[in-house]
Amino acid sequence: MVAEVASSASVARTRFAVAQPARTVLAASAMSVTKETVARVANLARIALTEEELERLAPELDNIIGWVEQLGEVDTANVEPTTAVIPNTLRLREDVVTDGDCRDDVLANAPQAEHGFFAVPKVIE
Amino acid sequence: MSSYRIQGATGEWEVVIGLEVHAQVTSKAKLFSGASTAFGAEPNTQVSLVDAAMPGMLPVPNRECIRQAVRTGMALNAVINKWSRFDRKNYFYADLPQGYQISQLYHPLVGEGVIEVSLDEKDPEAEIKQIGVERIHVEQDAGKLMHDQHPTRSYVDLNRSGVALMEIVSRPDMRSPAEAGAYLTKLRSILRYVGSCDGNMDQGSMRADVNVSVRKPGEELGTRTETKNVNSVRFVMAAIEHEAMRQVDVLESGSKIVQETRLFDPDKGETRSMRSKEEAHDYRYFPDPDLLPLVLDDAFLDECRATLPELPDAKRRRYETDLGLPAYNAAVLTAEAETARWFEALLAESARIQKKGEAEVAKAASNWLISELFGALNRLGKDIEHSPVSPEQGAELLGLVADGTISGSIAKQVLEIMLETGDAPGKIVEDKGLKQTSDTGAIEAEIAKVLEANQDKVAEYRGGKDKLFGFFVGQTMKAMQGKANPQVVNELLKKALG
Numbered sequence: 001m002v003a004e005v006a007s008s009a010s011v012a013r014t015r016f017a018v019a020q021p022a023r024t025v026l027a028a029s030a031m032s033v034t035k036e037t038v039a040r041v042a043n044l045a046r047i048a049l050t051e052e053e054l055e056r057l058a059p060e061l062d063n064i065i066g067w068v069e070q071l072g073e074v075d076t077a078n079v080e081p082t083t084a085v086i087p088n089t090l091r092l093r094e095d096v097v098t099d100g101d102c103r104d105d106v107l108a109n110a111p112q113a114e115h116g117f118f119a120v121p122k123v124i125e
Numbered sequence: 126m127s128s129y130r131i132q133g134a135t136g137e138w139e140v141v142i143g144l145e146v147h148a149q150v151t152s153k154a155k156l157f158s159g160a161s162t163a164f165g166a167e168p169n170t171q172v173s174l175v176d177a178a179m180p181g182m183l184p185v186p187n188r189e190c191i192r193q194a195v196r197t198g199m200a201l202n203a204v205i206n207k208w209s210r211f212d213r214k215n216y217f218y219a220d221l222p223q224g225y226q227i228s229q230l231y232h233p234l235v236g237e238g239v240i241e242v243s244l245d246e247k248d249p250e251a252e253i254k255q256i257g258v259e260r261i262h263v264e265q266d267a268g269k270l271m272h273d274q275h276p277t278r279s280y281v282d283l284n285r286s287g288v289a290l291m292e293i294v295s296r297p298d299m300r301s302p303a304e305a306g307a308y309l310t311k312l313r314s315i316l317r318y319v320g321s322c323d324g325n326m327d328q329g330s331m332r333a334d335v336n337v338s339v340r341k342p343g344e345e346l347g348t349r350t351e352t353k354n355v356n357s358v359r360f361v362m363a364a365i366e367h368e369a370m371r372q373v374d375v376l377e378s379g380s381k382i383v384q385e386t387r388l389f390d391p392d393k394g395e396t397r398s399m400r401s402k403e404e405a406h407d408y409r410y411f412p413d414p415d416l417l418p419l420v421l422d423d424a425f426l427d428e429c430r431a432t433l434p435e436l437p438d439a440k441r442r443r444y445e446t447d448l449g450l451p452a453y454n455a456a457v458l459t460a461e462a463e464t465a466r467w468f469e470a471l472l473a474e475s476a477r478i479q480k481k482g483e484a485e486v487a488k489a490a491s492n493w494l495i496s497e498l499f500g501a502l503n504r505l506g507k508d509i510e511h512s513p514v515s516p517e518q519g520a521e522l523l524g525l526v527a528d529g530t531i532s533g534s535i536a537k538q539v540l541e542i543m544l545e546t547g548d549a550p551g552k553i554v555e556d557k558g559l560k561q562t563s564d565t566g567a568i569e570a571e572i573a574k575v576l577e578a579n580q581d582k583v584a585e586y587r588g589g590k591d592k593l594f595g596f597f598v599g600q601t602m603k604a605m606q607g608k609a610n611p612q613v614v615n616e617l618l619k620k621a622l623g
Contacts, residue, residue, distance in 0.1 A: 044407055046217050090417040095152050095189030098159030099173035106169055106177045106283070116168040117271070117280035120219045124272050124279070 033062040129301030131339065133373045140369040141346060142305045143297035143336040144361070146312060147290045148197075148322040149266065149329070150190045156265055156289035157184030157227065164328055168282040176287035178222035184415055186211075190289035191419065193321035194234050194263050195429045197291060200319045200436055201258050203238025205426060211263075211416045214408045219281055220268040228292075229262035230410045234419070236260055240295075240315070241438060242307040249441060249456040256308050257296030266290050291322070297336065297346070302362035309333060309358050310460075314437050318462040332356045335389075337368045339376065347372070348382040352396050355389050364389040368396045440465055448472075448487035457495055463510050468494055474520035479527050490523055497537065501544055513544050522550040530554065531561050535607050563610040565617060571604040572597075572614075572621050586622060597622065 035054045038061060042049045049057065107113040112120070130137040155162055158175035175182040198205050210232040213225040238258040243249040268286040272279050293312065299305045313331060316322040323330050333356075338349035352368060355361045367389075372382050387396040435443070437459045444455035458468045471494060475486040498519065502512055522539060525531045531539065531554055542553050554560055562568070575597060576583050586593040601614050 040407075044215070044409065084417055088417060090419050091185060092188035092191065093154075093159070093185045095154050095187050096159065097154050097161045099154075099175070100158075100160030100171045102174070103167075103169045103172070105174065106172045112278070114275070114278070114280070116170075117274075117282055118169075118219075119275065119278040120281055122272065122275075122277055122279045123219045123270065
């Protein structure tokens, strides 16, 4: 048990090193969230925004990110990331079929279903 | 060592290849839900509300999927990370109801490993290359889309959605289509030995994303393209060959390679660009808040290690050193786990019947399996798993040859009858009266008739045409319906022709 804690702590530091570049990128862009950035993120999230919404959201998101970025001022080099607020580990399930066979439930909310399939607007590469 | 080079107008080009293999983990239930993974069910009947991404559903990992990925990593001598974590890979597509795939980017379950490939089929030790494996991570499969069932709709079947995959990522260590083919074949063999994936490429249990770039030998790596979802060893090799040639043409015409995703068209044998306007992918990975870090204890890892079988390389070397088999035989018998299992059953039973050590009966057993049984199965279009002849029956047949009850050529006939009827060889030999005879009186009588009927040839033989001896043996064996002991025939003929 002791060895385990030690190994997870060393891995946690590695994780931090890996995660660092992503944070840096975010911090850099946080200095100014442009309209283009908002449009790109909205597109990735499939959210349609009007020109006015883009105008309004850019400074709003900029403020939020700037606010969260204050956390970056804390030195966390030797702090293990919090993965859960109570000490807990991931539970694993046994390899037993216990679910499925509920096609009607699965398809119940589909805007369109045919022959047991979801039917969606044609998507072809 | 021969190296693969493409001859361009501007000189030689080297090909650099890396493979990302998606292997479906053998399990009864899905990675994060209790729905079945069985192949071929009615659409959407093996879908839980977790797989359909209904709000409020909580994924719980399947222990067996984690176990199989760990065992696979151990089989590749890879680092097993006792602490790993799941991340969300975000993108929108109709086959992905969650809007993200649960995968492992930052902390994969398995780290660096290695796969050893033999590049010389005849002598497996002659040319060996180590191909690095960068990582193995565990992730969810997506659903299946069907585009040809309706004029304006695509149909979505989520049965495959949430099935566990291992993504096995190689280093860009391969330099020819043959090396990539050998790597994929070896990886498939290991997965099947371990039992972590059935390796069934027809059913999509194993598929490869092929990364290819070209460069002038010794120069920096070129820009690569990724050809997605190639589903056979042959296609992987064809895709590499075509894609490398295409890149050489592009570069030599003064253009640049665009880093892009491509598709392989097996009918035309070529790759083509997958998206006209390649949107820069931004998956916005982040740790999945539904899942705590995965922490494995020593007991779990010990069990994974303890249940690993003898792997193909170790087995091949053991067959050579302990059983004294020729390198070629050892390689053929160990390439597939099922063949090795069959051979070992045949060997144990042969040794028991003949009251000899396994090493003493190994060579005859391996030769018979490779040339006689494989040949027969080939003709029947069956693989060894579905062989109509069992290892025990094979051993009985070999026993009959070894103790002189039947000759090798009669054994071939008996095998044919066994394949047809499923009868035991002893019974067939008894029923059809195929027992070899060493009855000198009966053989001598037939020899006398043969010599009588072929007096001209007898004269020629006595005049020095030694080669005719085989003719007399053949005639005598024919007259004896193949049942005469060949050694006795030889002796008696020599005497008669004097």
